[in-house]
Amino acid sequence: MTTTTKDYSKYFQPPSYKDAKKRGKEDVQVLYDFAIPEELSRFGEGKRYMIRTYGCQMNEHDSETMKGMLEAMGYASTDDKYEADVILLNTCAIRENAEDKVFGELGHLKSLKTEKPNLVLGVCGCMSQEEGVVSRILTKHQHVDLIFGTHNIHRLPKLLQDAYYAKEMVVEVWSKEGDIIENMPKKREGMKAWVNIMYGCDKFCTYCIVPYTRGKERSRRPEDVIAEVRELARQGFKEVTLLGQNVNAYGKDFEDIDYRFGDLMDDIRKIDIPRIRFTTSHPRDFDDHLIEVLAKGGNLVEHIHLPVQSGSTEVLKKMSRKYTREQYLELVAKIKRAIPNVVLTTDIIVGFPGETEEQFEETLSLVKEVRYDSAYTFIYSPREGTPAAAMADDIPEDVKKDRLLRLNDALNEISREANERLRGQVVEVLVEGESKNNPDMLSGRTRANKLVHFQGPKELIGEFVHVTVTEPMTWYMKGELAGADAPAAANM
Ligand code: SAH
Ligand code: SF4
Ligand code: F3S
Numbered sequence: 001m002t003t004t005t006k007d008y009s010k011y012f013q014p015p016s017y018k019d020a021k022k023r024g025k026e027d028v029q030v031l032y033d034f035a036i037p038e039e040l041s042r043f044g045e046g047k048r049y050m051i052r053t054y055g056c057q058m059n060e061h062d063s064e065t066m067k068g069m070l071e072a073m074g075y076a077s078t079d080d081k082y083e084a085d086v087i088l089l090n091t092c093a094i095r096e097n098a099e100d101k102v103f104g105e106l107g108h109l110k111s112l113k114t115e116k117p118n119l120v121l122g123v124c125g126c127m128s129q130e131e132g133v134v135s136r137i138l139t140k141h142q143h144v145d146l147i148f149g150t151h152n153i154h155r156l157p158k159l160l161q162d163a164y165y166a167k168e169m170v171v172e173v174w175s176k177e178g179d180i181i182e183n184m185p186k187k188r189e190g191m192k193a194w195v196n197i198m199y200g201c202d203k204f205c206t207y208c209i210v211p212y213t214r215g216k217e218r219s220r221r222p223e224d225v226i227a228e229v230r231e232l233a234r235q236g237f238k239e240v241t242l243l244g245q246n247v248n249a250y251g252k253d254f255e256d257i258d259y260r261f262g263d264l265m266d267d268i269r270k271i272d273i274p275r276i277r278f279t280t281s282h283p284r285d286f287d288d289h290l291i292e293v294l295a296k297g298g299n300l301v302e303h304i305h306l307p308v309q310s311g312s313t314e315v316l317k318k319m320s321r322k323y324t325r326e327q328y329l330e331l332v333a334k335i336k337r338a339i340p341n342v343v344l345t346t347d348i349i350v351g352f353p354g355e356t357e358e359q360f361e362e363t364l365s366l367v368k369e370v371r372y373d374s375a376y377t378f379i380y381s382p383r384e385g386t387p388a389a390a391m392a393d394d395i396p397e398d399v400k401k402d403r404l405l406r407l408n409d410a411l412n413e414i415s416r417e418a419n420e421r422l423r424g425q426v427v428e429v430l431v432e433g434e435s436k437n438n439p440d441m442l443s444g445r446t447r448a449n450k451l452v453h454f455q456g457p458k459e460l461i462g463e464f465v466h467v468t469v470t471e472p473m474t475w476y477m478k479g480e481l482a483g484a485d486a487p488a489a490a491n492m
Helices: 017-021 057-072 096-115 131-140 150-165 210-214 222-234 261-268 288-294 313-319 325-338 357-370 397-420
Strands: 048-053 086-091 120-125 146-148 170-172 192-196 239-243 275-279 303-305 343-350 374-379 426-434 441-445 451-455 464-472 477-481
Touching: 048 057, 057 086, 057 120, 057 150, 057 192, 057 239, 086 096, 096 120, 120 150, 146 150, 150 170, 192 222, 222 239, 222 261, 239 261, 261 275, 261 288, 288 325, 313 325, 325 357, 343 357, 343 397, 357 397, 374 397, 397 464, 426 451, 426 477, 451 464
Parallel strands: 048 086, 086 120, 120 146, 146 170, 192 239, 239 275, 303 343, 343 374, 451 477
Antiparallel strands: 426 441, 426 464, 441 451, 464 477
């Protein structure tokens, strides 16, 4: 396969960080006319696909869309890479180790590609939107057949056809800010469904690659979101998670209507879906109306993921988070007043450039003050092209690791205590399946998304049950089925 001699400029506008920062007001188009081209509707007959997904829920959901398109083309799925005719890696760029995994996998797949030259190997997702990654693949991983970005997923059927017939690598990455494509098929499994409410991010936190890989903030029209959730209710889904990098910015980009995330939640809670979640919320756009709506409860669960990143105002400023420690704590207090049984979780980065021991201790003290039920914690990873990558990454690796350990110790103690308070209480659990480590047990999640293992008949999978917590642990709880009429505790 020759790749380096070809002129890719026709297909590929390299994503440009400089242009992304100049993000303008150009119109976002909402396109309703998506369809699999007639001539491709049987293209995948007799063939199998496999998609490997890295990264966040956004990527997981994009994979569901790609699966939907592939199955509409006649492809069947497989978990066995030796059986697959198409393998897609849906990649994540958030930290260096996420990228390392993908490059490692590309290395492994090289021999498979040599054995099966007709295999189509594609790379999509956030890494393909990065400046340096496409050229690295073009030069070092020439066994890749197809690269496409996050803005042109809807082009997959056509790109796949091109990849089958092209002698060279097919590359289509759009650096434009992205449109909204409605009506793409989606393959959802189980009882829980994701629904995008918005795409992109305009926050430009200085460490973060997402605003560049996902384009500008753009909200789906409320009527389209509501219609999708209604349809999921009709299909019998038990839980819907509304997705956006920053759901609280929902609607800010509408010019014709004044309709924000609080309004959307207020409309969606009237739909007959037992549980509605959302992720992720940025503290900055969390307004009073939203808190008022969430306090209505019902199918709006009392769990809020509210990433703080750091407990130090100085560090927050360097991260460009646009709130102070005090403002964050004030928001938490307001939320707790309105929703007394709320469960808060968060994301935290340690070892951001210049973070002093005192500043790190401010994060520790904030964690103890807020009392998160759980948290995702990360060591800062410089991302090329972001403003923080130009700051000296001056915290020694062993100090970063030590801070992560100390933070996790503090968080684990709090999680354990929070779960301990549930000992003997009855919680409502949506039964998701057999427990991963013990097929004799079932597992499910509470309204606050806590994992519960208990013994029960398989027929309960997909149902809501009441479980008495008998053994609270740090990351999960063990319990026993309670009678159907046992009242569930308020704080779950
Ligand atoms: N939009 C979400 C975050 C998505 S990324 C939000 O703002 O809440 C998920 C998490 O990854 C972030 O909250 C942050 O804690 C972490 N993260 C992002 N960039 C990172 C980097 N360069 N190094 C380490 N962690 C990072
Ligand atoms: Fe990244 Fe910040 Fe946007 Fe979250 S809000 S995706 S951390 S830039
Ligand atoms: Fe990763 Fe892209 Fe999500 S960088 S975290 S997959 S938005």
